[in-house]
Amino acid sequence: MHPSQRLECTWLIPFKFKTFPSPINSNHATFPFITSSIPKTLSFPKYPLSIFKPKKTHLPLKVKRTSFVIRASNDDNSQTASNWSKWIPTGYFAADQVFRLIAGATASPIGQFVSSPTTFLHSIDPRVKLVWLLALVVLPARSHIIMRFGLVIFLTLLSILILQREVWKDQLGRVYFLSGLLFITLGLGADGVPSLVQLRTPPPALTGLPNLPVSLSGYSYVIAKLGPLTFTRKGLSVASTAACLTFTVFQSASLCLTTTTPEQLASALRWFLLPMRYIGVSVSEVVLTLLLSLRFISLVFDEVRNIALGIVSRRVNWKHMTFMETIDVFFNYFRRIFKNIFSHAEQISQAMIVRGFKGDSDTHKIYFLSESSFGMADFISLFFLVVVTGAAFLSEYYLV
């Protein structure tokens, strides 16, 4: 019986029971402890339990109903060492919930190609998309804050317009959560240490000089004070750069992977890397590695989800498990993931050998069956990229 379980009874006996507080752990046999404080005036009844009570009772006619609680507990030898386990989270943050969260989060893998409906982004040459990706990595770091947020809004609108509702909600939800977390953490943490400690000069109170006058233009280094936390201009700059960069990197990559097949991406990357063959770079190996990595993303997601679901479906009674047993399950979970992934890798390498791959990427040709043609949409896209890049660089000089 679990210690939290209580047996509540109402007996037709006129005395009260005293109960011992139960120890926390009750893993083994349970022994109820019941004490009684019997009134001296009352003789002990012959049939104390109501079910054994004959029709003619020995008890007085006016019997007071007394409810009391009996707590069952075990006689564990290590009672003193078990109190700490009550601090283990068993509510919402229970292990079961964690596994359910993992299974839910990995249900839709990041960066999966969606073949239909075919949008104009599907028709754009993958090489142009790669250039855009590069630009979206560089621009948030080298542009004005308005431009950064402008890029975020642009990518958000593009995702909503291009992708299906479920897909963009899933993608944007994750990326906005991550970026928001970064923004708050860095925004409040950048100047988290009190500035008095960082000052290189003694404060005006020590030198006897008057305080510096307040800026007439309304400039203030501190934007907002939230109790002990300070949101400063430095914090805003750091937070906006990091959050926007995170958003543009993740969301542009997701958008690209959703509208481009891995083979098209690999083909575009090969096109850009081909000149590097002359300095000894094994381009075909890089391309094959990229393709295998993209294939493995889904396998890893599958494994993580399947094993988590496997544990959830076993209906483990986590509340009866000790902290170390719970940790053990988690370690076994991670061990199993790695074991299965390595097993997958081994099997796929066997399959590659069987299918004629001899270990040399240069001799085993990878066919890219999708034909890419440079059309009007690509030119427009490139033109727009030039405009955005120009605006980003100009914003550094003209927007202060």
Next chain:
Amino acid sequence: MNIPSLIRYSNILVAPLYSTAPATTTTTTTTTVRCTRAENIAIEGCNLNFSFTTNQANAVPVPILKDCSLRIPSGQLWMLLGPNGCGKSTLLKILAGLLNPTSGTMFVNKPKSFVFQNPDHQVVMPTVDSDVAFGLGKFNLTNDEVISRVSNALHAVGLSDYMKRSVQTLSGGQKQRVAIAGALAEACKVLLLDELTTFLDETDQVAVLKAVRNSLDTSAEVTALWVTHRLEELEYADGAIYMEDGKVVMHGDVASIRSFIEDKQSIYIKQINS
């Protein structure tokens, strides 16, 4: 196990295995079958043994295959049956060259192709068409020829509309058919197929069987060895092999193997009911 019936069947075992009378040398300890390969034989294994040794010190080798001999004529679809753990997949992997036999000789026509039981282990590339084309990388083909082969193979397994689909989005049966299409696209002379229909429903099962049967019917040179547990698939086969405890117990025509297995089933059911 019904020992007398096994002895009875092992007496007739050798007869269908050889088109000509086998030359058998019997010693006091082992029986060695000397194989003489006929012209129209696509797959042949003679006294194949395979043992597995663990890494522990003083570990005794565990025998997996014991003197397995088989012979499959060219252009035929043969089924390999037997209970779990009897060594079917191991034998198939040896024939595919993935494992080296401890002793014995074998011959398999080339080019050969192997399809794994789990399609996730077979499918290498992220998209359907590029995965089917992966096996063609060893040949020097033009892009047009590759596209033609890939589309024909996908058509054969009923996946013409899935060329640009991500492998991740396919069901188990569809992945299995992609794996088979990869083998078909290579236009191999020998197909070694390991429990292809495990993940498939009845419709997909029949579709895959027909796809393999069709590839054999269109080319007289193609031979297939199909590992299965499903007796109903025997009707598509030209011959069958039954294995038990690492040994080839029976080897012959479909009717004999079917009646042999059904006898065993009825004996087993009687044992349970008694």
